[in-house]
Amino acid sequence: MEIRVVFDNRKEDMHYFAGWGVSYLVNGHVLFDAGESEDMLFHNMRSMNVGPEEIRKIVVSHEHWDHIGGLWRLLAHNPGMPVYVCPGVSGEFKDKIASFGGGAITVEPFMEIDAGIYTTGETKGMSRYGIIPEQALVVRSKKGITVVTGCAHNGIAEILVSVRERMSEPIYLVLGGFHTLDLPPSTVRFLIKRFQEMGVGKVAPTHCTGSEAIRLFREAYGSDFIEAVVGKTLEV
Secondary structure, three states, rough: EEEEEEEEEEEEEOOOOOOOOOOOOOOOEEEEEEOOOOOHHHHHHHOOOOHHHHOOOOEEEOOHHHHHHHHHHHHHHHHOEEEEEOOOHHHHHHHHHOOOOEEEEHHHHEEEOOOEEEOOOEEEEEEOOOEEEEEEEEEOOEEEEEEOOOOOOHHHHHHHHHHHHOOOOOEEEEEEEOOOOOHHHHHHHHHHHHHHOOOOOOOEEHHHHHHHHHHHHHHHHHHHHHHEEEEEEEEE
């Protein structure tokens, strides 16, 4: 199983665009989130030899602008393509998806999206932005469990706890935004300790994790820290 980093705020080389938000291509045809910009997303896809017609399913972590920027052009290329969303997303968002000839598929906890690929289902907690319906992906492979997050507004540690309660395999990798951008170093260190206590093998923090928190994760995990930047392919 492989995960390709199609969009993030850091890039492997000058051939790619970097921006706010994330987008990951899982197993060649399941896209998790769509970054902030359709132009930048499509440029990166072309540079990585990924055609829009190859994408058969899209999973939206949450409906913030920096995670759905390329969604509408993708749906224009692939009318009727299924889009997996949380129950709590807005009716307007679901209606716009339907206007492209398909429908928003409302997820349930640990529903299988594709072979070996699951959603956590909606995690809903109070953040400074209010209540945000959000989901993460769970990828099951021979190496263990990989958890892929968009922003983890409602708590990355809580997401991992829910995964451990439902799946017996060890957590091989946690990839994505951890939403630690504004947290003090002491809180980030406590979070890292929780990761380690839960047996998280490798980390690949991106996006809203923040540069200082990324530095602390790199320091704590050493050779088990993965630099997940645009253009990178991760074998999981």
